[in-house]
Amino acid sequence: MSERTAERGKATARQPASTTQTPVAAQASAEPGVIATRLQYLFEHKRKPNGKRYSYREVLTAIEKQGGPTLSIGYLSQLSTGARTNPMMDALQALARFFEVPLSYFDAHENTAETNEKLKLVAALQHAGVQEVAMRTVGLPPESIDLVLSMIDRVRQVEGLPPAENMSGADE
Structure with missing residues (x-):
């Protein structure tokens, strides 16, 4: 088993192999900082009802409760910092569902200004x-x-x- 295959297996532990676990198409890796920047934006602007930031653990627990894939804190950290630039589709789908943004939010070619403005409005309303x-x-x-x-x-x-x-x- 190659090192890349082993990494992919760790990131989606306990998930059966499926077509939803293939890496996201080239647009995600073409601009490595896109996913990290957008995830950081979501963590900063999509807050808990009490105004505090979500922890990685809270996000991952909620994703699992929603029936999403089992992901590690390390994997989410790597996505958030840009250390991992080619995430699995099911991971992005689960993150999009949790943060209530369209999956296209993570597409390097997507203009996210409208979604970001909505997130700012929601954050302002939570104050x-x-x-x-x-x-x-x-x-x-x-x-x-x-x-x-x-x-x-x-x-x-x-x-x-x-x-x-x-x-x-x-x-x-």
């Missing part, structure tokens, strides 16, 4: 108090919501914070 403020605007007429937004902008200014970005996706 303490943001959901509470949003829920209190339910039922208010548009003029009142505009007034609330103006007040928030003024408080940001008083606190020395930069103007808030329009994260709704709507054109101003």
Whole structure:
């Protein structure tokens, strides 16, 4: 057995051989840092409800509970640091499912700007108090919501914070 075959076996321990375990096509390895950069982005921006980062162990446990492949912490670490650049398809599918992004997110040719913006929005909504403020605007007429937004902008200014970005996706 070659060294590469042995590595592949370790990464997908206890998984039967299948077509889903073939390495991802050349696009993933053509630009070695793509998968690592995108995984790092996901770990930074897709947080637990309490705002803390997921650990590798938490991600891998959740993947297994979802019926995904058994992966090692070392394997996920290698993907995240770029030490491993040609992951197995089932590993990427499981990571995409866990982080709730399309599988194409890991494609070197995919523009991920829209997905990243959605992740930033979700992360912002998870900050303490943001959901509470949003829920209190339910039922208010548009003029009142505009007034609330103006007040928030003024408080940001008083606190020395930069103007808030329009994260709704709507054109101003």
